Amino acid sequence: MTLGSIDAWWWPYLFILLAGCATTYPWRALGVYLGGRIRDDAEILVLVRAVATALVAAVIGNLVCFPSGPAADTTVTLRVAAVAAGFAVYFFSGRKVLTGIIVAEAGFVIGFYLGI
Amino acid sequence: MPDNSVLPDPDFADRRHWFLTGAGNVISIPALILFTAHIGFAGLAREAGMTMGPAVFMVLAIWALPGMVVLLGAVMSGAGIIAVAFAVALSSVRLTPMVVALVPELRGPRTSRLTLYLLAHFIAVTSWVIALQTVRHVPRDLRTSYYFGLGSSLMLGNMVVVWLFYLVAEDLPPVVAAGLFLLTPMYFLTSLWGAGRERAAHIAMVLGLVLGPVLHIFAPGLDLLGAGLIGGGLAYTAHLFERRKR
Numbered sequence: 001m002t003l004g005s006i007d008a009w010w011w012p013y014l015f016i017l018l019a020g021c022a023t024t025y026p027w028r029a030l031g032v033y034l035g036g037r038i039r040d041d042a043e044i045l046v047l048v049r050a051v052a053t054a055l056v057a058a059v060i061g062n063l064v065c066f067p068s069g070p071a072a073d074t075t076v077t078l079r080v081a082a083v084a085a086g087f088a089v090y091f092f093s094g095r096k097v098l099t100g101i102i103v104a105e106a107g108f109v110i111g112f113y114l115g116i
Numbered sequence: 117m118p119d120n121s122v123l124p125d126p127d128f129a130d131r132r133h134w135f136l137t138g139a140g141n142v143i144s145i146p147a148l149i150l151f152t153a154h155i156g157f158a159g160l161a162r163e164a165g166m167t168m169g170p171a172v173f174m175v176l177a178i179w180a181l182p183g184m185v186v187l188l189g190a191v192m193s194g195a196g197i198i199a200v201a202f203a204v205a206l207s208s209v210r211l212t213p214m215v216v217a218l219v220p221e222l223r224g225p226r227t228s229r230l231t232l233y234l235l236a237h238f239i240a241v242t243s244w245v246i247a248l249q250t251v252r253h254v255p256r257d258l259r260t261s262y263y264f265g266l267g268s269s270l271m272l273g274n275m276v277v278v279w280l281f282y283l284v285a286e287d288l289p290p291v292v293a294a295g296l297f298l299l300t301p302m303y304f305l306t307s308l309w310g311a312g313r314e315r316a317a318h319i320a321m322v323l324g325l326v327l328g329p330v331l332h333i334f335a336p337g338l339d340l341l342g343a344g345l346i347g348g349g350l351a352y353t354a355h356l357f358e359r360r361k362r
Contacts, residue, residue: 001196001197002191002194002195002196002197003165003166003191004165012166012167012169012170012173013169013170013173015170015197015200016170016173016174016177016178016187017177018197018201019187019197019200019201019204020174020177020178020183020184020187020204021177021178022201023183023201023202023204023205023208024178024179024180024183024204024205024208024211025236025237027205027208027209027210027211027212027215028211028212028215028236028237028239029233029236030212030215031211031212031213031214031215031216031218031219031236031239032215032219032229032232032233032236034212034216035215035216035217035218035219035220035223035232036219036223036229036232038216038219038220039220040220040221040223042220045216045217045220046314046316046352046355047316047348047349047352048213048216048217049213049217049313049314049316049317049320050316050317050319050320050347050348050349050351050352050355051213051320051344051345051347051348051349051352052210052213052214052216052217052344052348053308053312053317053320053321053324053348053351054320054321054323054324054327054343054344054345054346054347054348054351055209055210055213055324055340055341055343055344055348056210056214056241056304056308056324057304057308057320057321057322057323057324057325057328057343057347058324058325058327058328058329058331058339058340058343058344058347059182059207059210059304059328059340060301060304060305060308060324060325060328061324061325061326061327061328061329061343062328062329062332062339062340063297063300063301063304064298064301064329065328065329065332066329066332067297068160068185068188068189069156069159069160069163069293069294069297070159070290070293070294070297071293071294071297071298073290073294074294079298082298083298083301083302083305086302086305086306087302087305087306087309090305090306090309091309095306095309095310097145097146097149097303097306097307097310098145100302100306101149101299101302101303101306104298104302105295105298105299105302108294108295108298109291109295112291112294113291
């Protein structure tokens with residue numbers, strides 16, 4: 001069964017509930033269950049935060065290296081260089097998120113038109 | 117409404133005040149960047165053959181951009197519902213440690229389990245990062261109201277964004293569409309670094325950035341989970357060594 005296999009208005013919604021919601025919310029509920037047993041200064045949370053941070057960082061790395069849609073037509077060199085430049089500016093400008101993002105986007109557009 | 121009216125103390129005015137303070141984050145740079153990331157999602161949903169109603173519904177039902185993008189990617193590759201579900205489930209495992217880390221901070225002495233289970237649906241990267249940075253400045257027994265305002269306003273705002281931009285997504289020039297896509301990783305990168313409290317979080321972040329793409333090549337499907345466990349585990353080991361030295 002795929003998204004296109006039932007031609008009814010409710011099928012995409014049911015498809016999203018089954019394939020998207022029922023596969024996402026239980027992980028959050030599990031987190032509440034486990035988190036309810038832990039004090040907020042517990043040492044184990046350093047490990048938990050580290051694992052969660054590494055997971056999200058992996059999402060970032062994959063988005064930059066293996067994007068979908070129109071970004072997939074740009075080079076990985078350009079994407080990595082733009083993101084690295086933006087992060088460097090964020091880091092050395094006293095953690096200004098917006099400044100870092102603007103530099104990354106400007107570098108990306110300039111590089112795009114230079115054919116990198 | 118999880119608990120805005122059932123608990124006699126603190127009173128409703130306090131709860132409403134902190135609910136609105138939380139909702140105020142919808143006008144902030146992180147929220148703005150999340151909106152632009154959802155503009156990219158609207159375009160992708162259209163490419164995947166998702167009509168507008170279901171595309172908006174995805175924001176409400178899933179509320180995790182990586183999972184939403186994985187669902188569309190799997191649909192586009194012609195996968196059946198079981199395969200799509202499995203891919204989304206794998207990409208959403210990362211939510212568990214995020215919720216575990218946030219729940220002890222949200223919970224007050226009288227917070228009901230039901231409230232936490234309802235609020236958990238709003239936990240995704242943006243609201244998680246904002247909450248880790250700001251929730252310590254909110255009175256402990258009003259943190260659930262604050263987070264309810266923060267999470268629900270972000271979700272509603274992004275549903276509106278997907279609805280609006282679903283219609284115009286096709287008309288964007290390629291460089292603009294690609295540039296919008298880059299906003300998501302840039303935002304995650306800077307805000308996650310800012311939310312890191314101890315050095316272990318920063319080490320974990322650098323390791324995850326490298327391990328994610330590397331594992332994606334050698335063990336696709338296990339890339340996110342593997343990078344999280346290996347990167348997080350190594351970062352924690354470094355944290356233990358550092359503490360022993362002191």
